[in-house]
Amino acid sequence: MIDHLQSAALKELTEARKSMRERGLKVYENRKTKLGVEVGFLCRGYHHKLSMLWGLIEAEIEQKSFSYLGLNIEEKVALK
Structure with missing residues (x-):
């Protein structure tokens, strides 16, 4: 389960970095x-925080x- 979470997060991070590069x-x-x-x-020559x-x-x-993980966060209480 942890490997799946790490893989999914790394994939999203890679896509985000690529998108940021494309947008400058x-x-x-x-x-x-x-x-x-x-x-x-x-961003476009302007500094932001x-x-x-x-x-x-x-x-x-x-x-x-x-x-x-394909779970609904609204069902979180049921998992406890």
């Missing part, structure tokens, strides 16, 4: 803080994991 997006700064992750990136809180990151990871 370049990440030049990536910092982990107590509150979350802060990213600086370049993006911040994500740890709670949102955890929720996204959980949702993606369920999706990769």
Whole structure:
């Protein structure tokens, strides 16, 4: 199961990086803080910043994991 999750995540990451390259997006700064992750990136010559809180990151990871396994996250309670 873990191998399947890793393969699915790596495939999506590869596709995302390819898409970013095609669109001219370049990440030049990536910092982990107590509150979350802060990213600086370049898009069409303009500098931008993006911040994500740890709670949102955890929720996204959980949702993606369920999706990769073909499970419905709404049925999460039934799995406990």
